[in-house]
Each structure stands twice: as C-alpha cells, then as structure tokens.
Amino acid sequence: MTIVEPEWLARPSTEVAPALIGCALVRQLPDGQRIRGTIVETEAYGPGDPASHASRGRTLRNQAMFGPPGTIYVYLIYGMYHCFNIVTDRPGVASAVLIRALQLDIMPPGFQTKEKLARIAAGPGKLCRTLQIDRTLNDRPLQPGGPLWLEHQTPEFQQQLDQGTLSIVQTNRIGISVGTDLLWRWYLANSPAISKP
DNA sequence: ATCGTGATACAC
C-alpha cells in the first residue's frame, strides 16, 4: 500500500486513467472513519477534448483542472450529484481523470450484503454520495492523512493482470454528447460495479 | 423514455 505521489500523476490523463484501475482510493471522514475502495472504472478528459469542462478555457468552476497533478476536482452535476476527478499532467494543462466506480474493500455501516457493496459506489454520483465527497474538497490536494488519497495497485493485482486473470477494457466515454468517438474510458472486466451505456 | 435538481456559462 504505497502512496501515489503527485509525480506519478504528472502525465496525460489518457495515460493515468488506465493506470489508476486497481489503485485504492481512501476517504478519511472528519471523524476519522475510513472508507477504502479499489478503482474499477475511469474516464480521461484533457486538452483538445470537446467534452472537457475546460474545452472553452479557464473558468471559476474548472480552475482546479489547471492545477498541479494530484489536485482534487469536484463539481456538482444535475443539481444533486457530485463527480470526483483526479487532476493529472503539468500545471496549466487542463487534464483530469473522472473516477466512475469503486469496488469497496471496507464495509460501511448499514451495508451487509456483497451485492449492495458492489452497487453503492457504482457510478460517479453514487461514489461521491457513499464517500461523502462534495465541493468542499474541490481544488485541494490528495494527501495521506488528509480527506482523500491514493495507494498503488497491490502486487497481487499486478500479477493477475500479467497472468490475464484480470483484464482492463478500453472503450468510449458515456454520458456526454461530444467526443464520444474517443476511447477514453477504461474498466476492469467482469467487475460488478461498471456503468452500462 | 422521462424527470428531478440547481449551478454554470454565455448570450443578451
């Protein structure tokens, strides 16, 4: 469980997004309680991307996307859901990875069954609901001991990828009206937490 | 297929 450092995220989002599959996301609540999950679905947004919030330049909402790698970008969508992104690449380059789904490792109180556990962090809005992520975390850094941080894939996960026991699928992004031709979405095959287009 | 929900961006 080595910590993901900002330098590891200092490359294009299209490179970071698939590399984040299998990494752990840890949320530490104000009361100290931790919720941990494995990232199983991501999407990349970057420069020259018509679907990016930064496609028409810098605004108050998207300014976190221009920050240093490891910055948290959270925005409100459809008046009721939040979406959580990890900023990548160098400062000044608007680039981020949307975390779409987690497989929770730790059972939060009130969720007993495996089926429920697979569903409650499936989809970017539900993920934020479960991890209690909102805009108060926007434009803040990922940091061990802070509200959110990342840990690298386990050697076992890496092994299973190498052996072909697990595989990552690359496909088109969903929930957008432009840039749908770009294959900038990645997910862990056979994971029960993946959004259906 | 439809709708809830409210911030945002940009046109006026």
Place this chain on the structure above:
DNA sequence: TGTATCACGATT
C-alpha cells in the same frame, strides 16, 4: 438580466 445545458441516477 434570462436560459439552455449538463462527465447522473431512479423510476416507468
């Protein structure tokens, strides 16, 4: 100032 749009999810 108004208003179309929206990186979603639950329900029919």
